[in-house]
Amino acid sequence: MSGWEVPLSDVRLPPEAIAAARDTLAGGWLSQGPQVEGFEEEFAALAGTRHAVACASGTGALELAIGALELGPGDEVVMPSLTFVAAANAVRLAGALPVFADVRGADDLTLDPDALAGAIGPATRAVIPMDYGGYPCDPEVYAVAAEAGLAVVEDAAHAVGAHNTHGACGSFGDAGCFSFFANKNLPLGEGGMLTTDDDRVAATARSARSHGMTAGTWERRSRTHAAYDVSRPGRNLRLDEPRAAMGRVLLAGLEEANAARRSALERYRRELASVPGLSMPFARRPPGERPAAHLAVVLVDDVRRRDPLADALAQRGVQTSVHYRPVHSFTAYRGAPAVVPKTDDLAARLLTLPLFPHITTAQVDAVCGALATELSA
Numbered sequence: 001m002s003g004w005e006v007p008l009s010d011v012r013l014p015p016e017a018i019a020a021a022r023d024t025l026a027g028g029w030l031s032q033g034p035q036v037e038g039f040e041e042e043f044a045a046l047a048g049t050r051h052a053v054a055c056a057s058g059t060g061a062l063e064l065a066i067g068a069l070e071l072g073p074g075d076e077v078v079m080p081s082l083t084f085v086a087a088a089n090a091v092r093l094a095g096a097l098p099v100f101a102d103v104r105g106a107d108d109l110t111l112d113p114d115a116l117a118g119a120i121g122p123a124t125r126a127v128i129p130m131d132y133g134g135y136p137c138d139p140e141v142y143a144v145a146a147e148a149g150l151a152v153v154e155d156a157a158h159a160v161g162a163h164n165t166h167g168a169c170g171s172f173g174d175a176g177c178f179s180f181f182a183n184k185n186l187p188l189g190e191g192g193m194l195t196t197d198d199d200r201v202a203a204t205a206r207s208a209r210s211h212g213m214t215a216g217t218w219e220r221r222s223r224t225h226a227a228y229d230v231s232r233p234g235r236n237l238r239l240d241e242p243r244a245a246m247g248r249v250l251l252a253g254l255e256e257a258n259a260a261r262r263s264a265l266e267r268y269r270r271e272l273a274s275v276p277g278l279s280m281p282f283a284r285r286p287p288g289e290r291p292a293a294h295l296a297v298v299l300v301d302d303v304r305r306r307d308p309l310a311d312a313l314a315q316r317g318v319q320t321s322v323h324y325r326p327v328h329s330f331t332a333y334r335g336a337p338a339v340v341p342k343t344d345d346l347a348a349r350l351l352t353l354p355l356f357p358h359i360t361t362a363q364v365d366a367v368c369g370a371l372a373t374e375l376s377a
């Protein structure tokens with residue numbers, strides 16, 4: 001449907017998910033209701049947190065977390081520059097200042113705990129690490145944050161279902177933020193989830209996602225909640241019932257989908273091990289880790305070959321991408337504090353290959369074959 005022989009990502013919703021969405025449409029209750037509540041309970045069980053708060057997007061979850069932690073003007077928030085722009089935007093729109101710190105290196109594209117420590121100043125209030133590609137970030141980040149008394153918002157947009165021996169992604173900070181955007185591991189088109197063990201963060205996020213109201217439309221259907229108050233100004237960041245119903249079905253199949261992603265990623269690793277001129281990050285991982293395998297990323301040795309390689313793959317019907325152009329390089333973030341030499345080097349050499357649960361071994365082999373041909377030319 002995409003026109004690519006091997007698209008970067010591909011959504012194939014199971015018939016049960018479509019049926020579940022259709023049932024809510026036929027039932028007539030479309031906005032946040034019992035399906036959202038059920039999705040939240042099941043998601044909290046997956047993340048191992050006391051609470052899960054569904055919302056309209058991953059960016060919305062970040063905004064709710066930043067609001068609940070009361071980050072604002074005068075506050076600095078440390079984050080990697082090698083991430084999607086959403087976290088930086090949410091910080092800036094709250095009136096706080098993003099401070100960009102470097103990643104660990106070629107084998108681990110997550111925030112470097114030493115770089116975090118080096119970026120902490122008197123105005124630093126929080127850190128937003130990101131579980132790049134569905135690999136849990138270095139646990140040392142949380143130790144450095146705790147030592148410095150920083151709030152932590154874990155950007156787990158890539159990491160639904162990922163865990164290590166310390167627990168599940170989304171449970172490591174004061175709040176975890178997930179995305180259900182169409183190209184993520186649990187695709188709903190749009191949607192997000194905030195996870196937390198903190199009762200106050202959960203209550204504030206619940207209220208802030210729905211205008212700051214003390215009771216929603218669903219609760220007010222019963223006579224006991226007919227009235228509501230507005231405790232503080234809020235937004236409308238609610239998730240709706242059809243998406244929540246699909247989310248519950250996809251959640252039930254998540255482990256299987258992530259396992260399929262992991263096995264395709266392992267095949268990439270095996271096939272590309274003998275290809276000259278590139279490497280794959282995240283080769284050495286701690287025992288007991290289960291990544292979500294959100295992205296298949298390679299690092300091209302020669303920076304001049306990255307873009308021509310992407311063009312050559314496109315010629316052969318293979319869609320690629322780059323995760324990410326560093327945030328500090330965007331016009332809106334020019335001049336922001338950023339000590340990120342490794343990020344500058346790595347980002348210019350990264351290339352993301354196709355990966356989705358139903359990618360075939362023939363497709364993976366075709367991508368690897370194309371890379372081998374191009375790089376030995």
Ligand SMILES: *Cc1c(COP(=O)(O)O)cnc(C)c1O
Nearest residue numbers: 057058059084086157179180181
């Ligand atoms: C996708 C993504 C987001 C934003 O999620 P949306 O649901 O698209 O708003 C935030 N952070 C990262 C790292 C992402 O990949």
